[in-house]
Amino acid sequence: MSPWRPVLGVPACLVAVAAHAGAPADAPTDPHPDDAALAIEVTALMDEVAALRGLAFHAPVPVLLADPDAAAAALLAEDLDTDAQRELAILGRTLKVMRAAPDGFDARAGIEAVLRESLGGYYDLERRELVLVRRPGAFAGPRLDPDSDDRPVATHELTHALQDQALGLWALSQRDYDAGDAQFAVQALIEGDATHLMLRASMGEDAPKLDRLNTEALAAATMATQDSWTPALRALPRLLGDTLVLPYTAGTLFVHEVRRSGGSAAVDALYTHPPLSSEQVLHPARWLAGNAVPRLVTPDGLDRALGKGWTEVDRDTLGEVGVRAWLATLGVDDVTAGLVADGWGGDTLVLLEHPDAPDVGGWVSTWDTVDDAIQLIQALDGVAAVVAGDWTVVRKGPTVAVTFDLRGPARQHVLRALLRSDLTSLTSLDQVSRPLPDPRPPWPDAP
Numbered sequence: 381m382s383p384w385r386p387v388l389g390v391p392a393c394l395v396a397v398a399a400h401a402g403a404p405a406d407a408p409t410d411p412h413p414d415d416a417a418l419a420i421e422v423t424a425l426m427d428e429v430a431a432l433r434g435l436a437f438h439a440p441v442p443v444l445l446a447d448p449d450a451a452a453a454a455l456l457a458e459d460l461d462t463d464a465q466r467e468l469a470i471l472g473r474t475l476k477v478m479r480a481a482p483d484g485f486d487a488r489a490g491i492e493a494v495l496r497e498s499l500g501g502y503y504d505l506e507r508r509e510l511v512l513v514r515r516p517g518a519f520a521g522p523r524l525d526p527d528s529d530d531r532p533v534a535t536h537e538l539t540h541a542l543q544d545q546a547l548g549l550w551a552l553s554q555r556d557y558d559a560g561d562a563q564f565a566v567q568a569l570i571e572g573d574a575t576h577l578m579l580r581a582s583m584g585e586d587a588p589k590l591d592r593l594n595t596e597a598l599a600a601a602t603m604a605t606q607d608s609w610t611p612a613l614r615a616l617p618r619l620l621g622d623t624l625v626l627p628y629t630a631g632t633l634f635v636h637e638v639r640r641s642g643g644s645a646a647v648d649a650l651y652t653h654p655p656l657s658s659e660q661v662l663h664p665a666r667w668l669a670g671n672a673v674p675r676l677v678t679p680d681g682l683d684r685a686l687g688k689g690w691t692e693v694d695r696d697t698l699g700e701v702g703v704r705a706w707l708a709t710l711g712v713d714d715v716t717a718g719l720v721a722d723g724w725g726g727d728t729l730v731l732l733e734h735p736d737a738p739d740v741g742g743w744v745s746t747w748d749t750v751d752d753a754i755q756l757i758q759a760l761d762g763v764a765a766v767v768a769g770d771w772t773v774v775r776k777g778p779t780v781a782v783t784f785d786l787r788g789p790a791r792q793h794v795l796r797a798l799l800r801s802d803l804t805s806l807t808s809l810d811q812v813s814r815p816l817p818d819p820r821p822p823w824p825d826a827p
Contacts (some may be wrong), residue, residue: 415444418524422443432577435542435547437542449496459585472619499582512534565660568655569650576632583604598636637668663699665734676805678802685792703717707759725752744782753778
């Protein structure tokens with residue numbers, strides 16, 4: 381599964397909003413008297429955004445205003461296509477098997493609550509237009525309020541438009557992903573780039589000081605804990621919440637470190653050779669040194685191992701970010717969860733179904749060292765599902781296999797299949813995704 385990653389509303393810590401990659405329904409409601417004047421003010425920011433990023437726009441960016449309910453409804457329309465509905469349903473089932481969400485968790489409702497509560501705006505890739513959300517205290521008048529988040533949000537969204545026009549955003553973001561962790565890494569690049577520029581713009585003449593700030597100092601100044609999340613975001617399962625927020629926070633630090641090492645040109649080059657795992661995003665020094673090549677873990681035959689009637693529903697990659705959040709959800713303290721996940725080398729999670737039985741699953745992971753694999757097993761030893769015998773955990777060298785809700789001979793068959801997984805180095809986005817055609821007309825020549 382390539383987890384369905386919707387447009388994220390504004391995290392309280394960074395006022396960041398995402399580039400939307402689909403074709404939402406019409407968001408703007410009845411025109412407000414101030415819309416035209418406000419759109420002109422936002423458009424006037426284009427020159428500043430282009431100058432700060434060192435790139436040029438090819439064409440104007442239409443600016444539209446919408447109220448929160450209309451924007452959320454447009455992004456999460458009732459008539460979501462069949463694939464999106466299926467992915468949302470699979471997400472809920474997968475989280476349940478992993479004990480990462482309560483019974484009855486509704487992924488769609490949870491995400492919609494985040495959008496309605498926090499969405500500040502989005503860039504619509506298909507329509508090439510910027511939609512800003514008018515709410516009390518945000519885009520509420522004919523001018524950008526200097527005491528509000530109007531300017532940062534507009535700057536962030538215009539950066540997405542610039543990425544689209546100058547860096548080929550469609551080709552990078554619009555892909556059919558097999559590995560959610562690789563999709564997370566790409567999203568972290570896109571959102572980290574936009575958030576970093578937003579921070580530089582907010583500093584005005586002091587923007588060069590940001591480039592001289594080391595990454596640890598920037599992290600201390602900008603990173604936020606779950607305590608700063610909005611109520612709807614805190615209500616999401618940790619695994620989902622982290623994968624929504626961290627592209628902005630960790631992505632900003634990743635882009636900052638790359639920019640410090642090679643300037644804007646090094647960041648531009650990421651759009652051709654992007655990070656491929658959350659580990660690379662979380663540890664940019666490893667990425668820059670070439671020391672964080674993930675392994676592509678490919679199990680085969682789990683459905684056959686279970687017997688007649690079983691089929692594979694989906695498979696995905698948790699990555700370092702996912703493993704850390706999952707362990708924390710299971711009751712492992714955050715420090716230990718982070719230390720364990722730091723040894724991640726690659727993984728695959730498989731969900732299986734039968735018409736007459738509850739869902740089951742298997743997870744196989746490879747670790748940097750045998751000691752790292754042992755740390756994972758020790759962390760899982762106290763988990764209730766392991767203690768109760770619902771999950772089984774085994775290790776072979778640096779590889780760890782886990783079965784979810786399997787007992788009897790079938791459990792052993794699946795464990796053997798997991799431990800026989802093929803391991804290859806992941807060095808290209810094409811190994812875990814396929815590009816989707818861009819139906820839009822080409823951009824005009826840059827002015």
